[in-house]
Amino acid sequence: MTARHEQIATELRRAIRRGEYPVGARLPAETELAARHGVSRGTVRQAVAALTAEGLIGSRQGARRVVLAGHRSQSFAELRSFAQWAQAMGREATGRVLAQEYRPATPEDAARLHLAEHTPLLHVLRVRGLDGEPVLVERTVYADWISPAVEPLDPDCASVTQRLHEETGLVFAHGEHVIDAVAAGARDAALLAVRRTSPLLRVRRVTTTHDGRPVEWSDDRYRPDAVSFTVHNAIGHNPLVRTTAG
Amino acid sequence: MTARHEQIATELRRAIRRGEYPVGARLPAETELAARHGVSRGTVRQAVAALTAEGLIGSRQGARRVVLAGHRSQSFAELRSFAQWAQAMGREATGRVLAQEYRPATPEDAARLHLAEHTPLLHVLRVRGLDGEPVLVERTVYADWISPAVEPLDPDCASVTQRLHEETGLVFAHGEHVIDAVAAGARDAALLAVRRTSPLLRVRRVTTTHDGRPVEWSDDRYRPDAVSFTVHNAIGHNPLVRTTAG
DNA sequence: CAGTGGTCTAGACCACTGT
DNA sequence: CAGTGGTCTAGACCACTGC
Structure with a gap:
């Protein structure tokens, strides 16, 4: 069932984590x-390419592959919903809808979701927590063609992604995330139990289907003492892009 | 002497940017x-795998590849230093050393750089700018074996990475970045011309050689109105993709 | 210099998609 | 169902590393 190259990758990851190949050690030849x-x-x-993409090993023509890290950090390698991500870390995700209303699409909404201006769009304000502690304020705008499925969802629904998939078969296949920092506003501060103007890690993201059609866009603000992001970088390739403000 | 697969990737990128394959369009079959x-x-x-990693196209078994985006932001593909990255974007990087001193390695320093505690380590405080405007405060700690080459560098040196490579042949091959947000301290605020407690985007990174030996670690604080980070994501072999709608 | 990873070929079969 | 991408093989040559 599992592909052969994935089995080999898994075994190599285990061997590295076991310390069989410590950091700095060289892997066997191909x-x-x-x-x-x-x-x-x-x-x-195929197997070692996966580990290289994860930043676990380094690769250069002519030289044996080298172990760079003993474990994989929780990163953006795979697109996960907040609920799935929490589960992968062994923590319990909670969610609560605080406000839900329709507003006409602004030019910004229209551009991000590839819709006409003034289309009524569903805006949802959610607070999400890990193990009961609030860590994230989420302001999401849904495309008009999916909002009828979002509107009736339970306000305490822990995983909107999963519910939408069950209900409609919709798959959140791709995401683009822009990361910066903002000061907590009065509402953010109250919801996250931090002081106003306290720094928050902001992720603005657009999620699309398999064929690139935007489903939602969201302004997510994380408590930086609860959540951070890790990215690995190598000469040759990496998934991260650094951008100057326009 | 460019590889054939890279030529094909380049041509596909160009065709996409040209609009020959607009967003949502399907690429030709393999x-x-x-x-x-x-x-x-x-x-x-090999060629289309590169575009997939860049988030330009999406891929699913059984279906044609689909264009997800028409352009890519300036990638800092070659693990570019701040100076190289700025140059690639057509902007001028500046740098200025404000303080430079040796301090005994703390347990944290020792762990990150794989050195013994209390080893004297070179600490450097730099401000870096784009087109003359300060955007980044950098607090770097160098491993003892490289600091003799760092110490004598010109305080206004725009690219430490490049100078070190020229002087010693050292290559910064890998980087691990942890991203979060912090409030500007008094010194940060003065150096970046922002208010105290104003939110900054923080990147703590460790840079290593080809074989994973740590060279430096750094606490970099960016003005979030000047610099942000972008990550592209795709769903992997996730149960969500496989299950059918209920 | 031998060893190693990077590139490339010309097949093959299977799992999945879309019509 | 035909078409397509995912997986895999068994070769080959070249560029580079390290001794």
Whole structure:
């Protein structure tokens, strides 16, 4: 069922975490790994490419691959909803809707969601928590074609993503996240139990379907003492982009 | 001597940016692209894998690849230093050292740099700017084995990375970045020309050589109105994709 | 210099999508 | 159902690293 290259990747990750290949150690050669697992070199290369993308190992032509880290940090490698992300860390996600209303699309809304201006759009204000502690204020705007499915959801629904998928088959397939920092406003401060003007980590994101059609966009503000983001970087390639303000 | 798969990737990027494949459009099949470029399917797959990693296109088994975005922000692909990144965006980077001193390694320093506690370490406080405007306060700690090469550098040196490479052949090959937000302290505020307690985007990073040996670690604080970070995401082999609508 | 990773080929079969 | 991407093989040559 699981692909052969994924099995090999999993085994390598385990061996690294076990300390069999400590940080700085060199991995076996591709041909050696291929022989050991009874697969072709191409399959081994698929496996090690995954670890390289995760920042676990480094790779240079002519030299053996080198272990860079003993464990994988929780990053943006895979798109997860807040609920899924919390679960992956072994914590319980909560959610509560505080306000829900329709407003005509601003030019900004229209541009981000690829819709006409003035289209009535569903705005939702949510607070989300980890293990009962509030860590995130979420201001989401939904595309008009999905809002009928969002509106009737339970205000305490822990995973909107999952409920929408169950109800409509909708898949949140892609996300673009822009990360910066803002000062907590009066409302943010009250909801997150921090002082006003206290720094918050802001993520503005647009989520789309498989074919790139925008489903929602959201302004998420995290308590920086509760949540941070980790990105790995290497000469050659990385998923992060640094942008100057326009 | 550019690789064939990279040429094909470049051509696809151009075609997308040209609008030949607008957002939502489907790319030609792998076999079609292979025939068109006179290469094997494997080479085409290398090319489209690059675009997928960049978030430019989406990919699902059984369906044609789909264009998700028409352009990419300035990527800091080659793990660019601040100076190199600024140059790539057509802006001028400046740098100024404000303080430089040795301090014994704290337990935190020792852990991050893989050195013994109490080792004297070079601490450098720098302000960096774009087109003359200060946007970043950088507090860097260098490993003991590289600090002799850092210490004598010109305080106004725009690119420490480049100078170190020229002087010692050192390569900054990997970086791990942890992103959160902090309030500007009195010193940060003065240096960046913002109010005290104003929110700053903080990136704590460790930079290593090819073999994972830490070279430096740094606490970088950006003015969030000047710099932000972008991450592209795609759903992986997630149960959400596989389950069917209820 | 031998060893290693990067690139590329020309097949093959399977799982999944869309019509 | 045909079309398409995901996986895999068994070769080959080249560029680079490290001794």
